[in-house]
Amino acid sequence: MSLIVQKFGGTSVANAERLFNVANIVTQTYKQGNDVVVVVSAQGDTTDDLIAKANEINPNASKREMDMLLTSGEQISASLLAMAIEKLGFPVVSLLGWQAGFYTSSAYGTARIKRVTPDRIKKEIDKRNIVVVTGFQGVNRYDDMTTLGRGGSDTSAVAIAAVMNADLCQIYTDVEGVFTADPRKVKGARKLSVISYDEMLELASLGAQVLNNRSVEMAKKYNIELEVLSSLTKAKGTIVKEATKVEKMMISGIAKDEDVARVSIIGVPDRPGLAFKIFSKLAAKNINVDIILQSIGRNGTKDISFTVSHDNLKETIDLLNPYVDLIGATSVVYDENVAKVSAVGAGMETHPGIAAEMFEALYEANINIKMISTSEIKISVLIDSKDADKAVAAVHDKFFGNALDA
Template sequence: MSLIVQKFGGTSVADTSKILAAARRATEMHQAGHQVVMVVSARGKKTDELVRLAAEMTDSPTPREMDMLLSTGEQESVALMAMAIHKLGGDAISLTGSQIGVVTDSSHTKARIISISTERMRTALNEGKIVIAAGFQGRDKDWNITTLGRGGSDTTATALAAVLEADMCEIYTDVEGVFTTDPRIVPEAHKVDSISYDEMLELASLGAGVLHSRSIEFAKKYQVPLKVRPSFSDGEGTLIAAEPLADASVVTGVAFVRDEVRVSLTDIPDEPGIMSSIFTRMSERKICLDMIVQDVGTGGVARVSFTVPQSDLAETLTAASEAIDAIGSGKIQHGTNLSKVSIVGSGMRNHYGVASRMFSILAGAGINVGMITTSEIKVTVLVDRNQCEEAVRVIHNGFELDRLTSYSFATNQKLPAGECSEESSQRLTQLEQEIIDQLANMEDIVVSEVLLDQSQSRVTVRNLPDNPGICSRLFSVVAEGGVSVDMIVQNMGEEEQAHLSFTVPRTSLEKSLELVRPLLSEWGNAELSHEEAIAKLSVVGIGLRSHTGVGQSMFSALAESQINIQMINTSETRISAVVALEHGEQAYQGLLKKFELD
């Protein structure tokens, strides 16, 4: 018998009529021959109400007591849901996170899952009951109630689906599925039928808002097919699964985050260990950095910039100040009123000129580009906040995403409801314990591989005017010249000037320089430099952004080997750094050892 996990968010269980509607969905699925586990969030604005009550009581509630309070919202929901299923003639049991056996670390209000027991759930399912699990919560080794933080119920659902080896995890929400961008900003945006884990990771973490990145990390790590479905209609929603079978669209969606701030550490020594010192301070304060950009240093000093949510600015500036004090030199600058806009698409892997097209679209709308980072399937830029929505609109229209063609995915082969043989049932029982064993420390960082690329060259243009159209002009010329660009890094310099570096195949270096040199006369004091042979190192895995220690581990490994970092570029699933070619192999071996991949 196949097993389905269904998650219902707060808006889907906001009142008794919606609770009954969710109960009917689960009951119908159960009557169709499936085992069903429901994961339920607190009703509607219940969590906000509890937070307000705490604030009325004290200005500084302890994290432990906040977890005790907030967990009551889900406990209310699961009990009401069980009553609704009983009313419909079904059999159900409601369970808190502790009763299920969700064991977490002791980081109150933002706990991470260590392990999950399946015994009680399996017993109830085999008795023909619908299991109703409280999302968002668990307990630590001392039996203190903990909560999982933002996106916690999505995380609970995908974690339960992983440990139970569910056939599908359905996330019911108040939207039809995953859209090419926010329909409130772009009315022409439309739902996509299928999307890959990596694409959804980029879109979720960059502000798509349908699913939290932690839940998608679980799904990818344990190959759980996810489906985002509307709770208010019978729509099929969007399947999130493995890589597409057919050719993927070049760009699948446009994501944005409105409230970003930029923090820059300038005039820091361009020497080994500096990045490690900075990122150690950030990691100690659990600050999740997003766009991380370091361009090539000059005159013995370097500059690193990164973005964080507006709400984290004060804490980030404190950590940056501690880093400067430890280093012994440097200055801190920050910029506010910024937004981050990204294009995401698996098809970028097989097409060049995508970044150039994005820059041209923005230039045509008079939108200036600040920082730039790129990955295999993402290009991200920083723009003024008052131009964020216009940037999203023009990019969406420029890439004609309203005409996007859906594509199909390979998913795990599963048995239809009611077609599970005794042999396969026994096999599942044997596998279950193996899976439970594998899921020890479920949310640990998973660095799957370290890559070394020694075939590229670096091109740098310094002192570019910080004006709309500069990036468009440069990369249009390079793309038209037939040069494939890999890593693009743009950082902001002093006096409204930008510094930009990009990497190209070594065989294309001379061609790149020939294409860029004639442009220098258009840009005043712009200076062109290059390095013929570089080594690019990439740490690839799941959970790199939501775990603050990956960058710290990577940079500390390079510091221990006395290797200086020339460039840094980040995405949701990889952190890349450029070092001198002669240090490439040593750096590679050091990273393999650091992440225990040797």
């Protein structure tokens, strides 16, 4: 007998037909003699709809009240799925995040899991119940509901798998696995049978929307084998696991991230400590910074450019504008019309010339590069957002061939 954790995203539970489809997948797994814990997201566009409703009432609602509202989406999914499983004649119980033992930090909207105490889940499994848990949520030390941020249901599922030593954690979505590019945009995209944690983490962090990056990080830490597969077909999915020592693919995938803005601080005095002061100020507000570029000094000054998410742009500008005069810089400027395109692959370490090939592909497509960032297994470029899809297709075609815009 195995313990299997299955997570179903919003599209998988979007309506009654799909809820019964999920119920069939879950009960088939149960009938094979397995213990089953199911984690669900809110149905379809429920979260976006709830945000829209909140904005109608109060566009500046507190993050605490937003979390109280948003956690209701997963509760609806969990109870409806439990009802569907009941109708099929199987024993089932649905649990909210706090009932399942999820204790989090108090950062409303972006809470971190501090610990999971799955006593209630274990008791229900001992009764041979299928357990359906609301993803994306927990409770903080004030007994307030919290949410884990977009994609948090993936993290919830992996956390349960880790704390309960599950044999497998399956992430069901609307695509059949992890592809070399978004198959909805690039016709030549190929499904991968296996990908390493590190490669998947990079792809997830760089805009690939198949898995949440925090869930991959956790899976790697606790060595949880993940399988990414579709709830809508019976096709075999992609396994995410520790890298093997066999020869790696040169490139595993191309990712696009359009949730990015470039911020530039112009005319920063060229003296020690100012970069530290700037970025520590952003860190204190939990503003995540990605690509960073510092220009060569001129006339005793330099320019510092970096990228942030669109959600953090206004706060970043508001934070830095009054600080410019204090440090003696000239101004802060920003550009929202940019996108980040990245090539990821563990094989980069042993294949020189990857960057040159990527830049050649962009040159041939007449795409200008604004910023560049590299690591051992990834190359990212910042380009105009209007060129993003064309860039993905061009780079994918360079490394995999036969890529065309969908």
